[in-house]
Amino acid sequence: MKQQIVVIGSSNTDLIVKAPRIPKPGETILGGRFIQAAGGKGANQAVAAARAGGQVSLIARIGEDAFGAEALSGFQADGIDTAWIRKDAVHASGIALIVVDGQGQNSIAVAPGANEHLSPEEVIAAAEAIDQASIMVLQLEIPMPSIETATRLAADRGVPVLLNPAPAQALPAALLEQVSILTPNETEVESLTGIPVSDEASARRGAHALRDRGVDTVIITLGPRGVYCLSSSLEGLVTGFSVQAVDTTAAGDTFNGALAVALAEDVDLSEALRFAQAAAALSVTMEGAQPSAPLRKTIERFLADD
Numbered sequence: 511m512k513q514q515i516v517v518i519g520s521s522n523t524d525l526i527v528k529a530p531r532i533p534k535p536g537e538t539i540l541g542g543r544f545i546q547a548a549g550g551k552g553a554n555q556a557v558a559a560a561r562a563g564g565q566v567s568l569i570a571r572i573g574e575d576a577f578g579a580e581a582l583s584g585f586q587a588d589g590i591d592t593a594w595i596r597k598d599a600v601h602a603s604g605i606a607l608i609v610v611d612g613q614g615q616n617s618i619a620v621a622p623g624a625n626e627h628l629s630p631e632e633v634i635a636a637a638e639a640i641d642q643a644s645i646m647v648l649q650l651e652i653p654m655p656s657i658e659t660a661t662r663l664a665a666d667r668g669v670p671v672l673l674n675p676a677p678a679q680a681l682p683a684a685l686l687e688q689v690s691i692l693t694p695n696e697t698e699v700e701s702l703t704g705i706p707v708s709d710e711a712s713a714r715r716g717a718h719a720l721r722d723r724g725v726d727t728v729i730i731t732l733g734p735r736g737v738y739c740l741s742s743s744l745e746g747l748v749t750g751f752s753v754q755a756v757d758t759t760a761a762g763d764t765f766n767g768a769l770a771v772a773l774a775e776d777v778d779l780s781e782a783l784r785f786a787q788a789a790a791a792l793s794v795t796m797e798g799a800q801p802s803a804p805l806r807k808t809i810e811r812f813l814a815d816d
């Protein structure tokens with residue numbers, strides 16, 4: 511049976527320009543193609559989880575506009591339960607302006623719009639979805655009081671919380687204590703702990719600093735170098751897969767969505783990391799956020815061919 515995964519977070523439409531490089535402040539450069547694709551960290555993680563084999567409910571807020579309608583039909587096409595997605599009659603759907611350079615690296619600015627108005631009351635109204643979940647997945651593109659409410663509801667029900675602390679911001683101590691799995695990247699570790707992460711030794715220090723604050727499992731994503739994992743059963747660098755990157759947008763989101771599925775299926779942590787790393791590696795070989803999230807059969811074929 512498919513495991514229930516509840517994702518609470520943002521939905522954006524990504525307006526993407528491919529360019530030879532990221533422009534400097536004050537600079538205009540001529541780019542290449544323009545691409546419009548469904549994005550938003552919450553929605554990307556929900557879509558990645560659904561394609562990786564989870565039964566996903568998404569709690570989100572979209573505008574009553576064409577971008578929101580397009581996002582919603584995409585979620586439905588991926589079999590996501592959209593009963594808890596609210597349409598905001600006042601605020602527009604979230605938008606992200608993204609430049610992707612020749613190496614697949616990106617620079618992103620988000621106008622949150624309706625995402626900024628996803629309230630704690632909306633989260634409470636969706637408690638039924640949380641009741642049924644094997645795992646809750648959160649990120650930081652919605653208001654902090656809603657994230658704190660969601661975490662409390664999950665803790666009350668014994669539902670483990672996977673928090674992807676992106677984009678980087680400070681987190682309340684009580685919130686971190688209720689997080690089961692934290693998945694920061696290098697920048698987010700530095701913003702949470704003050705420890706700059708540049709190699710395995712500094713990743714280890716950052717992971718221990720976060721575990722000391724009450725998180726059960728810390729998984730620091732290190733891009734092509736893999737992840738640094740610290741849990742009660744596993745510690746160390748877990749290398750990933752080497753692929754030719756076309757667009758790294760949402761690689762972290764795909765990792766988190768696939769990781770949630772594997773953990774909900776109760777597979778061993780090192781196997782769950784391998785599954786999530788394979789999904790993320792596949793995602794960087796394709797353009798766009800949600801368009802690049804792989805199906806489970808593609809992830810399994812990739813792992814079998816490795």
Ligand code: RIB
Pocket residue numbers: 520522523524548549550551554605606618620651759760761763799
């Ligand atoms: O993580 C990538 C996502 O960040 C993009 O899809 C964009 O919408 C922003 O939320």
